Amino acid sequence: MDRRVTAFCALVALIGTAAAGYWRLTAPPPAPTEETALPTPPFPPRIAEGAAYEGCLATLTSDPASALSIAESLQASGGGEGALHCQGLALIAVGQPADGAAMLEQLARRSSAPAMARALLLGQAVQARSMIGQADKAADDATEALALAPDDTDLFIMRAAAEGAMNRYTDAVNDLNQAILLDGTRSDALVARAAMRRQMNQLDLAQADVSRALALDPDNADALLERGILRQRMGDADGARSDWEHARGVDPNSTTADLAAQNLALLEAGPRER
Numbered sequence: 252m253d254r255r256v257t258a259f260c261a262l263v264a265l266i267g268t269a270a271a272g273y274w275r276l277t278a279p280p281p282a283p284t285e286e287t288a289l290p291t292p293p294f295p296p297r298i299a300e301g302a303a304y305e306g307c308l309a310t311l312t313s314d315p316a317s318a319l320s321i322a323e324s325l326q327a328s329g330g331g332e333g334a335l336h337c338q339g340l341a342l343i344a345v346g347q348p349a350d351g352a353a354m355l356e357q358l359a360r361r362s363s364a365p366a367m368a369r370a371l372l373l374g375q376a377v378q379a380r381s382m383i384g385q386a387d388k389a390a391d392d393a394t395e396a397l398a399l400a401p402d403d404t405d406l407f408i409m410r411a412a413a414e415g416a417m418n419r420y421t422d423a424v425n426d427l428n429q430a431i432l433l434d435g436t437r438s439d440a441l442v443a444r445a446a447m448r449r450q451m452n453q454l455d456l457a458q459a460d461v462s463r464a465l466a467l468d469p470d471n472a473d474a475l476l477e478r479g480i481l482r483q484r485m486g487d488a489d490g491a492r493s494d495w496e497h498a499r500g501v502d503p504n505s506t507t508a509d510l511a512a513q514n515l516a517l518l519e520a521g522p523r524e525r
Contacts, residue, residue: 298364298372299333307337315344332362336372343379352379356392370400377409386416404433408440415447423447438464442473449481457481472501476511483518492518 297304303325310318322330322338335358342351352375359372373396380389393410400406411426427444430437445460458481464474479494492515499511 304333
């Protein structure tokens with residue numbers, strides 16, 4: 252699996268509060284409702300062939316409602332697994348993520364596609380479940396996917412996010428350990444593990460993780476945001492301010508920048524406002 256999950260989740264920054272939510276000093280926002288429209292991965296895995304299927308997938312980003320209509324028409328005319336796949340993704344994109352996830356789960360379980368393709372379908376279901384706060388179902392889907400693709404780094408990271416959302420921090424760290432063993436350059440896994448370790452009050456280990464992530468990329472906004480929180484926890488207000496200002500400047504229009512700005516405001520307000 253490629254790093255689709257990063258792009259998919261960053262677009263809405265709602266990976267079940269197990270990533271960005273843990274980096275906040277403030278409480279996370281309510282989970283999105285079932286009516287919340289969600290983006291679809293830019294490169295969905297192919298489980299079938301044919302121009303109609305490709306056309307349906309190509310329509311997902313620009314016009315998900317039309318993609319849903321196309322998928323339903325294909326399904327009615329015997330479009331098979333390709334039609335079901337596009338329909339599931341389109342349901343997610345038009346704001347019915349639970350229904351879309353359920354369709355992807357069913358398709359993965361009954362499909363004749365190779366194991367990797369079925370794992371990718373379950374991975375998409377994990378993302379949809381996570382985004383609407385169904386962490387238990389997301390974790391189950393990730394576990395099922397890992398049985399099909401046991402060396403998939405993204406699946407370990409996704410399952411860790413779901414576990415973290417359920418306060419299962421030790422399980423999450425174990426999964427992130429495995430992800431980092433598979434690919435030690437995954438700074439997202441390092442930052443996520445730091446956030447989990449912070450929740451476990453393992454601040455020195457968390458610091459080591461963000462330092463490693465920043466060694467890979469000194470402008471990693473998420474790592475800067477997390478290091479700022481760790482520094483604030485350790486009483487280094489100046490260091491926290493520096494990190495959050497840096498994080499805010501990396502991409503001022505990002506959710507990470509918004510979180511950094513919130514943390515800076517809380518820092519300036521003082522303890523009474525936190």
